[in-house]
Amino acid sequence: MNETAGEEFAVSIEPRATGGAPLIFAFAGKDLVVTGDALPSLAALGASASLDEAICIGERGRSTCYALALRDPQAPPGLRSIGLRAVFGELGPEAFAMASRAAQLLTWDREHRFCGACGTPTERVAGEPARICPACDLHAYPRISPAIMVLIVRGREVLLARNKRNTTGMFSALAGFVEAGETLEETIVREVREEVGVSVNDIRYFGSQSWPFPHSLMIAFTATYVSGDVTPDGIEIEEARFFDVDALPQLPPAGLSIASRLINTVTAELRSR
Ligand SMILES: [Zn+2]
Incomplete structure (x- = not known):
């Protein structure tokens, strides 16, 4: 996290920043995947990781931050996973805040794949932290x-x-x-x-x-x-x-x-x- 130390994390729901490498908060199960004391690159996360499935959580400096749920509950080879509480001590308070937002949005996304009213598979809404039911128009927002x-x-x-x-x-x-x-x-x-x-x-x-x-x-x-x-x-x-x-x-x-x-x-x- 050191390369952009001192730059504030700004919450947003659409990728806006340009120029910086994306900061990827990838989760294997409930745990954040890290390499050493930093976030892994997309390449390090392996062939199955794609930003197409990631959720934009905001910006830090010139980098866009993403939340990504990995399919495998184990960290990819060469990487390790740490619990959310450990993020605070190992990566610092700002990384903890970003990882917290990432974890909450991924939990919501995973738990709202089907409409609670009619059972139809829901779809993500562009530019909004929402999932919508194409059959009955029910919107599901992250729960707080x-x-x-x-x-x-x-x-x-x-x-x-x-x-x-x-x-x-x-x-x-x-x-x-x-x-x-x-x-x-x-x-x-x-x-x-x-x-x-x-x-x-x-x-x-x-x-x-x-x-x-x-x-x-x-x-x-x-x-x-x-x-x-x-x-x-x-x-x-x-x-x-x-x-x-x-x-x-x-x-x-x-x-x-x-x-x-x-x-x-x-x-x-x-x-x-
Ligand atoms: Zn519905």
């Missing part, structure tokens, strides 16, 4: 599933929880998917009540992050504790309590997820009060 994350503050303490599926002992902010018909604020109030049994107010936006596992948009907030005893639901949340900002438990690793940025920013601000 919004989810909230919330860090609850009580004085100099923050509420952190350990998820049942997480076996590393790590604590994080609460999170949950937005249900149909809910505002983000309603999701926060419901998730907090369901997962730990407390009520909150003063909900404030912190930031957001595309989270491609498989197609979420994580929207992070802070909120102020109002009332209730912290009671983990025992289903999703195994353990939850308020921690003093000077006695925090094991936290999410810095970098990859917005959870780390949310917790570090808020606790630093509380310490400085």
